[in-house]
Amino acid sequence: MWLCFQAPPVNIIVGSHVWVEDPKEAWVGGEVSRINGEEVHVQAKNGKTLLQCGAFMLLHISKVFPEDTEAPPGGVDDMTKLSYLHEPGVLHNLATRYELNEIYTYTGNILIAVNPFQRLPHMYDTHMMEQYKGAGFGELSPHVFAIADVAYRAMINEGKSNSILVSGESGAGNNRDDKMLMRYLAYLGGRSGVEGRTVEQQVLESNPVLEAFGNAKTVRNNNSSRFGKFVEIQFDKSGRISGAAIRTYLLEGLVFARFQILKETITAFTFFVLHHPRIERNLSWETLKNIIT
Known part of the structure; x- marks a missing residue:
């Protein structure tokens, strides 16, 4: 007996390419071979055995999600361009771009980052920062520099404070992107300090100290931050950095x-x-x- 199922937003017919949930691979692609009322027979594309009934699955129609067959082979740089914005479609798009070392993807004005687990220095050098300086949002490929540039331009044009929230589970690369945001803002609004050391240098140089007393080795991450950090960078009317403050909270006792x-x-x-x-x-x-x- 089927209870509390919601019909999919689009019609599923025989021959439709779909996504179905799999306990080992999260989601697998398949093709609808038969429909009997609200029961759907799906054959896996990869030919692997699914569940207990060979390469075929018998599913309720609410558990079958349409695949975007018109999506480009390399994925889309903004998830809002997907025909179907559901979990398997989003994950497949992120995985497709990840295989091409495209670790950043937009969802509207939100940037999703996937940890590449390798160094990509060309993505964060001065040349790359120069490319994103003043560029319109969405004009170039998704990047953490683009987010920082939008916040900086909005602050200058509107005369109001702007915030950037970096969030994710341990090991996702939050600290890395946080550093890149500060580097880019320092690039845009850098100025010399009284004693020759710039304000932005002092902010960036505080990271090793904070990490030494606030990071820990965990099962999933050798350098996991066990605290929250609020970084405030202050700018003068000309857009130059005039000061900074760092507040830490939620330190795990x-x-x-x-x-x-x-x-x-x-x-x-x-x-x-x-x-x-x-x-x-x-x-x-x-x-x-x-x-x-």
Whole structure:
């Protein structure tokens, strides 16, 4: 008996290319081979065995999502261009672009970033910053510089403060994009400080200190930030940086008291234990806890 199912927004017919949920691969592509009322027979394109009934699945029609067969082979740079904006379509588009090292994709005025797990220095050099300086939003490929440029131009033109929210799970690359945002804003509004060190340099140089006492090695991320950070960069009327402030919050106190030794502890303390000449490597939990606290 089927309960609480919602009909799909488009018609599904025999021969339709669709997405269906799979416990191992999240979503797999398939083709509708038969429809019996609200029951749909789907054959997987990849030929892999799905569920318990071979390469065929019997699904309720509300669990079948149409595939955008008109989407370009390389995906679209803005998810709003997709014919069907549903979870499998979004994930497939992100995966397609990721394989081409296109790690940034727009969804309207929101930028989605996928961690490339490799260095892409050409994407963040001075030449790239120059390309995005003053460019219209959407005129160039999606990029974190484009988001920073929009916020900066809106601040200059409207005379109002603007905010950029960077959010994601641990290991998604939040800290990296946060640094790139500050670098780009420093590029646009940099000015020399009183003692020769620029304000933007001082902000960027604070990152290692914050990470030393606020980051920890976790199961999924060797340098996971365990705190929130609010960075305020102040500009004068001419658009030059005049000051900055950093506020931290939500620092995890539990990480000091509940972790596997040298597995999930603050970076600075791990370094201290590993490199201090008077501390033995094989310590009991009680001894290590007394040293840290």
